[in-house]
Amino acid sequence: MLEIKNLHVKLEEEDKQILKGVDLTVEAGKVHAIMGPNGSGKSTLSYVLSGRDGYVVTEGSAQLDGHDLLEMEAEERAAAGLFLAFQYPVEIPGVGNMTFLRTAVNAQRKARGQEELSAADFLKLVREKAKALQIDADMLKRPVNVGFSGGEKKRNEILQMAMLEPKLCILDETDSGLDVDAMKLVADGVNALRDEGRGFLVITHYQRLLDHIVPDVVHIMVDGRIVKSGGPDLALEVENHGYARIQAEVA
Amino acid sequence: MGLPQQKLDATEERLAAIQVPESGAWLSDARQAALGRVRSMGLPHARDEYWKYTRPQTLVQPEVPHAKVFQAYESAVFDDIERLRMVFVDGVFDPEASDDLTLSGVEIEPLHAAGAADIHWARDLYGVLEARGQSPVERSLAALNTACANAGVLIRVTGKADRPVNLTYLHQTEDADVVIHNVVKVEEGGDLTLLENGPGGARLNKVMEVDVADGGAFHHVRTQGRAHERRAATHVFARLGRESTFKSFTLTVNGALTRNEAVIELTGDDAVAHVAGAALGDGASGDFHHDDTVFITHDAVNCESRQVFKKVLRNGAVGVFQGKILVKDGAQKTDGYQISQSLLLDDDSQFLAKPELEIYADDVACSHGSTSGAIDEEGLFYLRSRGVPREIATDLMVVAFVAEAIDEIEDEAIAADVLSRLQAWLERRRG
Numbered sequence: 001m002l003e004i005k006n007l008h009v010k011l012e013e014e015d016k017q018i019l020k021g022v023d024l025t026v027e028a029g030k031v032h033a034i035m036g037p038n039g040s041g042k043s044t045l046s047y048v049l050s051g052r053d054g055y056v057v058t059e060g061s062a063q064l065d066g067h068d069l070l071e072m073e074a075e076e077r078a079a080a081g082l083f084l085a086f087q088y089p090v091e092i093p094g095v096g097n098m099t100f101l102r103t104a105v106n107a108q109r110k111a112r113g114q115e116e117l118s119a120a121d122f123l124k125l126v127r128e129k130a131k132a133l134q135i136d137a138d139m140l141k142r143p144v145n146v147g148f149s150g151g152e153k154k155r156n157e158i159l160q161m162a163m164l165e166p167k168l169c170i171l172d173e174t175d176s177g178l179d180v181d182a183m184k185l186v187a188d189g190v191n192a193l194r195d196e197g198r199g200f201l202v203i204t205h206y207q208r209l210l211d212h213i214v215p216d217v218v219h220i221m222v223d224g225r226i227v228k229s230g231g232p233d234l235a236l237e238v239e240n241h242g243y244a245r246i247q248a249e250v251a
Numbered sequence: 252m253g254l255p256q257q258k259l260d261a262t263e264e265r266l267a268a269i270q271v272p273e274s275g276a277w278l279s280d281a282r283q284a285a286l287g288r289v290r291s292m293g294l295p296h297a298r299d300e301y302w303k304y305t306r307p308q309t310l311v312q313p314e315v316p317h318a319k320v321f322q323a324y325e326s327a328v329f330d331d332i333e334r335l336r337m338v339f340v341d342g343v344f345d346p347e348a349s350d351d352l353t354l355s356g357v358e359i360e361p362l363h364a365a366g367a368a369d370i371h372w373a374r375d376l377y378g379v380l381e382a383r384g385q386s387p388v389e390r391s392l393a394a395l396n397t398a399c400a401n402a403g404v405l406i407r408v409t410g411k412a413d414r415p416v417n418l419t420y421l422h423q424t425e426d427a428d429v430v431i432h433n434v435v436k437v438e439e440g441g442d443l444t445l446l447e448n449g450p451g452g453a454r455l456n457k458v459m460e461v462d463v464a465d466g467g468a469f470h471h472v473r474t475q476g477r478a479h480e481r482r483a484a485t486h487v488f489a490r491l492g493r494e495s496t497f498k499s500f501t502l503t504v505n506g507a508l509t510r511n512e513a514v515i516e517l518t519g520d521d522a523v524a525h526v527a528g529a530a531l532g533d534g535a536s537g538d539f540h541h542d543d544t545v546f547i548t549h550d551a552v553n554c555e556s557r558q559v560f561k562k563v564l565r566n567g568a569v570g571v572f573q574g575k576i577l578v579k580d581g582a583q584k585t586d587g588y589q590i591s592q593s594l595l596l597d598d599d600s601q602f603l604a605k606p607e608l609e610i611y612a613d614d615v616a617c618s619h620g621s622t623s624g625a626i627d628e629e630g631l632f633y634l635r636s637r638g639v640p641r642e643i644a645t646d647l648m649v650v651a652f653v654a655e656a657i658d659e660i661e662d663e664a665i666a667a668d669v670l671s672r673l674q675a676w677l678e679r680r681r682g
């Protein structure tokens with residue numbers, strides 16, 4: 001589903017290489033986790049895949065279902081089925097959460113040649129999904145992420161994911177800043193979306209999220225490369241011994 | 252001290268080209284007095300300090316710059332609002348297209364009809380508030396208007412109007428040079444909402460004088476018409492009595508040149524004056540130069556004034572804001588607020604702001620701010636990453652930006668109507 005080959009990325013503004021040859025394939029129905037120390041390039045990978053400005057791909061490729069992601073605008077990637085749950089969801093003053101959601105859902109449907117959802121159908125759907133994530137009517141009415149707590153922002157990301165039903169979900173440190181209950185809620189939201197046709201790339205710094213969202217494959221990223229891949233046990237190894245040991249191993 | 256020769260010549264040239272309409276005694280007295288003011292002040296000139304950011308030439312010259320008639324496809328603003336409608340076509344009142352002028356608690360008369368009388372209540376206001384507004388800064392285009400306007404409406408409000416009055420100014424000929432003068436007198440306890448829409452003409456010179464007596468309320472909401480080539484110089488002169496309310500909002504999209512002046516005097520204690528505006532211009536579809544010039548004088552105790560102006564500019568569009576709060580000696584407990592902001596969608600557009608405070612009382616709270624900024628790229632990416640195309644995402648943020656000004660409209664139905672027209676316009680522009 002997602003195929004990343006030898007991806008090299010540097011910053012546009014300065015001559016700094018961040019990703020130094022990433023190879024990664026996520027199959028439909030699978031959950032892949034990426035772990036790695038701070039600054040290793042995990043967020044950069046998620047941004048480059050979703051089409052944020054400021055990065056230059058110097059080598060390599062990234063495809064979603066055979067389509068060249070790197071050639072597409074951010075909104076086209078979304079319509080093609082890519083979704084990024086941001087590490088730091090952005091506040092957008094003045095734009096109502098509900099308006100935003102409806103605009104996004106309908107824009108994607110339009111891009112895919114589907115009919116737009118009626119206001120009533122949309123409302124019904126959003127209420128149902130919001131309820132499961134314990135997002136109340138007030139949060140839906142407020143401007144996007146403005147004045148939301150850390151946990152509320154993350155739940156709002158999962159709500160968007162649930163509404164947009166992407167093919168490939170990238171979750172960038174969705175667990176950071178969450179207490180145990182909130183993490184459970186978010187994990188349940190993600191697990192509810194697990195499906196044979198859907199792939200996940202779960203980026204996390206800590207192992208604990210992976211207790212709730214059990215991965216099929218775990219990758220360790222260090223300094224812009226995936227240095228080791230393995231089963232769920234690899235996450236435990238990181239938890240017990242830190243990244244230093246793996247770094248030493250592969251050095 | 253005489254006027255510079257150039258200014259004198261330009262003024263005489265324009266005056267030679269105008270016709271002062273025949274009218275009854277009260278109105279012809281007012282017109283003659285106004286002509287005198289125009290002669291002594293001279294019409295605006297490019298070197299006038301008050302016209303530093305906006306070229307007055309096309310507003311002053313005798314020849315009308317032609318403006319193509321704009322065909323709008325959507326239904327007009329305020330169509331869904333229950334209202335009493337008066338239609339002016341190229342500056343001429345069209346009774347056929349207008350509603351019956353009967354409205355409980357409100358007297359409405361077209362200016363040309365009332366002007367034929369020898370005496371009229373409007374004598375105390377017509378040209379009077381305009382003349383007061385000539386100091387400390389001259390606004391001679393308004394005096395020119397007083398001298399030669401033959402269209403407009405005189406409204407006296409004695410009670411609470413049960414629906415708004417809507418003045419629609421249609422533009423039908425490319426060289427229509429339109430002068431409109433409205434007078435509104437809100438008596439004690441009276442309450443009226445006035446809606447205005449439409450470009451009016453190729454060139455519009457419009458004056459509205461509003462006197463709000465103690466405890467009266469006047470709400471004003473206007474949209475200036477989307478004709479790309481139209482030019483307009485408008486003035487609102489308002490005088491507020493004790494515990495009175497005056498709130499005015501203007502939406503401007505398109506227009507080659509717009510100069511909107513609001514001159515407001517708070518003369519009774521505890522009065523409230525709000526002026527707001529949202530202007531959106533795209534230089535790609537023709538020149539866009541939009542100037543809000545506001546002068547608010549606090550001359551009583553415990554009054555509140557508020558100015559909220561937002562401009563969205565792209566492709567070489569120019570926005571100007573000159574806003575002043577003058578707090579006179581003794582106007583204690585004044586609460587004055589002023590914000591002017593622009594959203595520049597590219598590097599070609601510019602926003603020129605001159606906010607001013609002049610305060611002669613010691614117990615006042617006045618604040619002002621002016622900002623100019625680009626669109627938030629982080630926010631834009633966030634919206635796009637959810638599949639919202641760039642143009643729609645930009646417009647969502649544009650609407651969010653101007654919403655603060657539209658929120659100044661107190662009536663929710665009218666505010667929603669204005670917002671939906673704005674959204675329809677943005678949508679059509681996106682194609």
Ligand SMILES: Nc1ncnc2c1ncn2[C@@H]1O[C@H](COP(=O)(O)OP(=O)(O)O)[C@@H](O)[C@H]1O
Nearest residue numbers: 011018036037038039040041042043044045054
């Ligand atoms: N826009 C940027 N400007 C400057 N440095 C950046 C930028 N984006 C990423 N970096 C740098 O790239 C490296 C990787 O960052 P990031 O992808 O955020 O790592 P991670 O998510 O693994 O913590 C860090 O050294 C970070 O400082």
Ligand SMILES: [Mg+2]
Nearest residue numbers: 042043087173
């Ligand atoms: Mg990160």
